[in-house]
Amino acid sequence: MAIPRPTTSQFEAFTTNMAYARKMVDAGRYLAPFQPATVDVDDFYRAAWVQAVAAIDHWFHEELYWRVAELAAKDSPDMPQRLRNYEIPLHRVEAVRRGDIELAEAVVEHVKDQWANASLQNPGKISEALKMVTDANIWQGAAKQISTWHGNRTTYTEKTLKKQYVAITDRRNRIAHDADLIDGDLKQRRPITEHDVTDAINWIDRIALAVASVLDAEE
Template sequence: MAIPRPNTSQFEAFTTNLAYARKMVDAGRYLAPFQPGTVDVDDFYRAAWVQAVAAIDHWFHEELFRRVAELAAKDSPEMPLQLRNYEIPLHRVEAVQRGDVTLADVVVEHVKERWGNASLQNPRAISDVLRLVTEKNIWQGAAAQINSWQGGRTAYTDKTLKAQFMSITTRRNKIAHDADLVAGDLKQRRPITEPDVTDAINWIDRIALAMAHVLDE
């Protein structure tokens, strides 16, 4: 049975960005039998890996801003403590009092200034930022959700799921920052295969979908 996907523009954008990564994998697979001399086919896989991580990083940001806006507009007593206690500069408070902007707009603008350029590729940073919109243990909830989808055949925990995610983002950093070169070598790159990157993309999709379900509960 297909798992329902969130019907939001933020998650649709994530799905589109991930589909672009899959197309890069397809291009590499189609070219592999021909081994064109001027192209390193493995670079298609490396580009797909980086694109997939960028897709979930972007989704975390956009999902954060959307939910902060919704929660701030409601001003509900059920608002997460981190958001209720969020400090806003006085000049922005004054702008709300004058009626120049809404409270929700001010809060979102300030959150964007704080987190807009932050890298959300580390489990701790992701947990920290999502505390603004939920008081749940997001990684524990996502692990439990994945186990449920697998019919109990898996036993992921927040710790093992974080490790899985970190293994993907760590490889992304080696590709993006070190040209995926083997440590101490200026020419030899780490091996990468189509199954490697397909598995990484599938995991990114699975983790984002599980987190979206936990946030929506």
Template sequence: MAVPRPQTRQFEAFMTNLSYARRMVEAGRMLTPFNSPTIDIDDFYRAAWVQAVAAIDHWLHEEVLRRVAELAAKDSPDMPYQLRVYELPLHTVEAVQKGDVTLSDAVVEHLRDKLAAQSLQHPGKISEVLKLVTDRKVWYLSAGWINKTFFQGRTSLNEKTLRSRYLEITQRRNKIAHDADLIDGDLKQRRPIDEASVNDAIDWIERIALAIAHVLDEEG
């Protein structure tokens, strides 16, 4: 059974970016039989891994900004605590008071600048940022939703194991992006990678994004 996806521009962009990763895997699979001496098929898989992590990182940034804009525009006392106490520079506060910019736009632009240099590739950092849009225990609830939706309750997936799985995926991405995926202490030999492991990582990234979106949509 297909799992319903959020009908937002941000999530559609995420799925498009994830499809790029899947196509890289498919390209690697199709080229494997040719056994070319000039092409390292594993590099297609490594590129797909990096692309998949970039897809969820980008989505998390855009999703938080979208939800912050909506919450700030409501100016409700029920908004998450971290957003209620969010601090703006004095010159921005003055611009809001003068009517030069709306409060919602001011908060979003300031947050966009703050997040621009931050990657959301660590579960703790994701939790911290998501506190701006929810007071719920996102990783705990996401684990339960994934377990029920994708595995019909047959797994022991919990908050700790879900965080660990995500961290394993992003750490491998960092090895690829920053260390050329070389085995520690070796300047030539790279870590093994194959189609199955990359597809599994991509599937987990999609599940995690779907779960987080579902938990956020259930807010309130």
């Protein structure tokens, strides 16, 4: 089943970043038969894994900023409760009052101050951030959407989808922070295969599509 992909610049950037991760997997697969002595082919797979997680982390941030800007500019009574009650510093309020900046810009600037350096690789943090732009339960809605795309042959829940995502980001953290070394070993790294990383990349893509679908349904 072909799943429509959002055409926003934010999602197109995500797609481009994911394509880069897939190219790393291709490079590893092409080199594997030659077994080059000076290159650990598995490192291409590890790099692809880190790149894919970075891609969705970046997309969550950009999606947050874009949707906050859109909603704040509309000044609609139907905007999410978190955004409706959002507080910004007095100096930004004064800048709006003076006409130095539009209200929507002031809100987005403060959201960026709050979230720019935050890692959006934990389901709880992602939910907290996206409450600015939707009152929906993101993970519950995404799980339901993925189940639908699978023809309900497998039923995903909020809990199982979060577990899937955490498993992917945990492996990314082991690669990025612990060189993917086996616990207690300073030389031997965890095994990784082309199938492992391709599955992780596909899941990341699927989760982003499902979350985008939930967000779009709120418009």
